[in-house]
Amino acid sequence: MAFDIYNDDSLRISDPMISNYLEMLGAVDLPSSDRNYLYTEEDFREWISELNCS
Structure with missing residues (x-):
């Protein structure tokens, strides 16, 4: 899963x-209850x- 990359302690x-953005991207493949x-x-x-804009 993508979140495993974010949780990599070597990073x-x-x-x-x-x-913050990496954490959100780590959840991109998580299912939702009302959509895929x-x-x-x-x-x-x-x-x-x-x-x-940043």
Whole structure:
């Protein structure tokens, strides 16, 4: 699962913004109760937009 990469103790991420996005990306393959996956393409577009404004 994608979240296993985020939980890798050998990765040292000190930037809180990057850590936050990596945590969200770690959950991209988690199922949702009302759709196939927890996050949608719209979520990804919003994250990219936020990153471009940073």
